[in-house]
Amino acid sequence: MRESTQTVPLALHGGPKTVQSEFAWPIFDEREVNTVAELVRTGQWGNPDCAGLVAEFEAQFAAYCGTKYAISCVNGSVSLRLALMACGVRPGDEVIVPPYTFIATASTVLEVNCVPVFVDLDPDTYNLDPAHIEAAITDRTRAIIPVHFAGLPCDMDAILAIAQRYNLRVIEDAAHAHGAEYRGRKLGSIGDLGSFSFQSSKNLTSGEGGMVITNDDALYRTVESLRNVGRLPEGQWYDHFNPGCNYRISPLQAGLLIEQLKRLDDQTRQRHENGLYLDSLLGAIDGIRPMSRGDAPLVHARHLYMFRYDNRVFGNLPKAEFVQMLAAEGVPCSGGYPHPLYKQPLFQNRNWMCYAIPDSVDYTDVHCPVAERACSDEGIWIFQHALLGSRTDMDAFAEAIRKIQQAVNR
Numbered sequence: 001m002r003e004s005t006q007t008v009p010l011a012l013h014g015g016p017k018t019v020q021s022e023f024a025w026p027i028f029d030e031r032e033v034n035t036v037a038e039l040v041r042t043g044q045w046g047n048p049d050c051a052g053l054v055a056e057f058e059a060q061f062a063a064y065c066g067t068k069y070a071i072s073c074v075n076g077s078v079s080l081r082l083a084l085m086a087c088g089v090r091p092g093d094e095v096i097v098p099p100y101t102f103i104a105t106a107s108t109v110l111e112v113n114c115v116p117v118f119v120d121l122d123p124d125t126y127n128l129d130p131a132h133i134e135a136a137i138t139d140r141t142r143a144i145i146p147v148h149f150a151g152l153p154c155d156m157d158a159i160l161a162i163a164q165r166y167n168l169r170v171i172e173d174a175a176h177a178h179g180a181e182y183r184g185r186k187l188g189s190i191g192d193l194g195s196f197s198f199q200s201s202k203n204l205t206s207g208e209g210g211m212v213i214t215n216d217d218a219l220y221r222t223v224e225s226l227r228n229v230g231r232l233p234e235g236q237w238y239d240h241f242n243p244g245c246n247y248r249i250s251p252l253q254a255g256l257l258i259e260q261l262k263r264l265d266d267q268t269r270q271r272h273e274n275g276l277y278l279d280s281l282l283g284a285i286d287g288i289r290p291m292s293r294g295d296a297p298l299v300h301a302r303h304l305y306m307f308r309y310d311n312r313v314f315g316n317l318p319k320a321e322f323v324q325m326l327a328a329e330g331v332p333c334s335g336g337y338p339h340p341l342y343k344q345p346l347f348q349n350r351n352w353m354c355y356a357i358p359d360s361v362d363y364t365d366v367h368c369p370v371a372e373r374a375c376s377d378e379g380i381w382i383f384q385h386a387l388l389g390s391r392t393d394m395d396a397f398a399e400a401i402r403k404i405q406q407a408v409n410r
């Protein structure tokens with residue numbers, strides 16, 4: 001038997017941290033600073049026509065994604081709302097969403113007076129499981145919002161086939177997926193509309209901001225009008241045609257995004273490669289299973305590096321305590337959502353503002369076992385900026401997990 005080396009105490013218990021590096025986000029230098037400083041000096045802080053830098057960034061982002069159009073807006077929640085409105089949903093219509101995502105994927109459905117219908121996850125990807133979608137379709141279903149969770153592409157072939165069969169719109173929630181690819185196409189460009197967020201944690205950021213992309217002329221015209229108080233290009237300044245609002249971003253945000261977009265490809269490549277390397281390291285640890293989409297050709301945006309934790313191999317240590325230990329070792333991580341979205345008070349104790357949801361809908365009856373397990377026991381996230389570290393950092397992440405495993409099994 002190998003002599004047990006002297007055990008190093010966990011960082012949580014006062015021992016040395018396994019990971020020494022610090023991970024910054026956002027990443028910027030004088031180029032961002034100068035861009036914003038110069039804009040401030042011009043005094044052109046707004047552009048009510050969305051011309052100038054806003055239009056320039058939209059053109060660049062559309063070209064980047066390979067779509068005809070990109071329409072910016074204040075955030076990645078409003079972009080979902082505008083996409084839903086453009087799809088022509090009516091009060092009481094149903095929209096299929098996953099239960100393991102940021103609240104906006106479902107709450108924007110409520111905002112347009114529609115009914116979110118939760119469909120469980122594929123246990124290997126934590127994305128919407130196409131095998132469960134058809135059973136959830138009724139004659140009120142109008143759209144599906146697949147979320148490319150963590151930046152891992154959904155099974156778009158299967159989802160598009162179902163959407164075609166039932167004549168449903170597909171809105172890709174690509175808030176985690178800037179620069180990610182599925183079969184050579186950028187995520188967000190595959191469905192009818194794609195929605196992005198530029199909120200401060202996202203892989204492309206200006207602090208706040210959002211974007212809708214599409215190839216469809218009519219959808220473009222509607223979304224563009226809705227984000228600009230219902231104006232249309234052929235109308236005058238005080239002509240309003242659609243029930244839109246002011247959802248415009250400012251040139252200051254666009255200027256930042258133009259600089260940040262220049263960095264995105266290198267950052268995506270680095271996250272993607274570190275992700276594959278971490279897959280090989282963590283996949284070799286008993287009780288840790290990285291998420292996987294098999295061998296479909298893809299670029300993973302790694303907004304999160306996500307893996308499944310099995311506490312039976314970690315002395316029955318609850319996930320929350322494991323995450324606390326891992327964070328103390330210097331790995332930027334989280335146990336993620338505490339509950340699937342349908343467990344939120346918003347759905348469990350529906351208030352008067354959800355008047356468009358029929359009484360027949362009872363969210364206390366909803367159970368998505370894979371999502372529940374992901375929240376309570378299994379799903380762990382390492383944040384995207386940590387994937388911008390070196391290979392040595394990735395080695396240290398794996399070492400931190402092994403250190404905890406040894407400590408709790410002693």
Ligand SMILES: *Cc1c(COP(=O)(O)O)cnc(C)c1O
Nearest residue numbers: 075076077101102104175197199
């Ligand atoms: C961040 C996010 C959004 C929208 O975010 P905003 O903060 O409103 O920009 C939508 N969906 C998902 C999955 C997200 O993570």
